[in-house]
Amino acid sequence: MYRSIILSVLLVTLVGCSSTKSLDNHKTKESMLIKTNNYDQLVLLYKEQLKIKENKATRVKLADAYLNSGDAESALFIISPIALATDADVDVLLIQAHSEYELGSYDRALATAERAHSISKNNADIENLLGVVYAGREDYVKAREYFNLARTHLYDDIKIKNNLAVLDIIEGQYKQAVQKLLPIYLNEDADDQLKANLTLAMAKLGNFEYVKSILGSKYDDVEVFEHFSALKGIERIKDSDVILQTQPISLGKENEKE
Numbered sequence: 001m002y003r004s005i006i007l008s009v010l011l012v013t014l015v016g017c018s019s020t021k022s023l024d025n026h027k028t029k030e031s032m033l034i035k036t037n038n039y040d041q042l043v044l045l046y047k048e049q050l051k052i053k054e055n056k057a058t059r060v061k062l063a064d065a066y067l068n069s070g071d072a073e074s075a076l077f078i079i080s081p082i083a084l085a086t087d088a089d090v091d092v093l094l095i096q097a098h099s100e101y102e103l104g105s106y107d108r109a110l111a112t113a114e115r116a117h118s119i120s121k122n123n124a125d126i127e128n129l130l131g132v133v134y135a136g137r138e139d140y141v142k143a144r145e146y147f148n149l150a151r152t153h154l155y156d157d158i159k160i161k162n163n164l165a166v167l168d169i170i171e172g173q174y175k176q177a178v179q180k181l182l183p184i185y186l187n188e189d190a191d192d193q194l195k196a197n198l199t200l201a202m203a204k205l206g207n208f209e210y211v212k213s214i215l216g217s218k219y220d221d222v223e224v225f226e227h228f229s230a231l232k233g234i235e236r237i238k239d240s241d242v243i244l245q246t247q248p249i250s251l252g253k254e255n256e257k258e
Helices: 002-035 039-052 056-069 072-083 090-102 106-119 124-136 140-152 157-170 174-186 192-204 208-215 221-232
Strands: none
Touching: 002 039, 039 056, 056 072, 056 090, 072 090, 090 106, 090 124, 106 124, 124 140, 124 157, 140 157, 157 174, 157 192, 174 192, 192 208, 192 221, 208 221
16 A cells, blocks of 8 residues: 555656656747747647647737748637637737738728727837838828837837838938938848838938948849839839838747646
């Protein structure tokens, strides 16, 4: 009897240790995939988890991974049932609004983002997204209003300056756009999206040498001039010609409730 009890205790301990080790391995893998922006593998990881055990937090992460992998349709399919709940939280609504925006459903994206904003005022992520959605609807006055609100509430400096510069470019204020983007480029903090917007603004100002300095490492002089001429010749710049920026919503958050 005593030996049986001891063996049972040991078995439970071993199973508990194995479960803990498995959980630690999962968290380590998840953390690594998030840091390397490997969203395709994150999708597979979360789907495997959900096959083992249904969990709302994991479904939210799956939707976010889909969205960041470029599959907005799958993201919307996964997140929509969760977003229907009257007590849906802000992260869920943001993922839904992002997905709707990426799919070109601007009216739906606006309604969802406004619902999120009604729950969480002064939320910079929501305000930036509202700016992006209004820009998609070509309401640039409202877009600028929300981008400035997001900036007031300390949204990422580089992304918000890029988004405000995009509006400057659309409105033909190329010098103001360059004033926002050039310091970021000179500090070597510019990503490819920001460089593309800066290149367009510089081309519209007729500054071939700056365009050459940005594109020169990728193209020869003839190709640079062709790009410069094409950009300079764009008559009416729309939001689809420039790149607005947002950032992931829920990936990487710690201590999600299981």
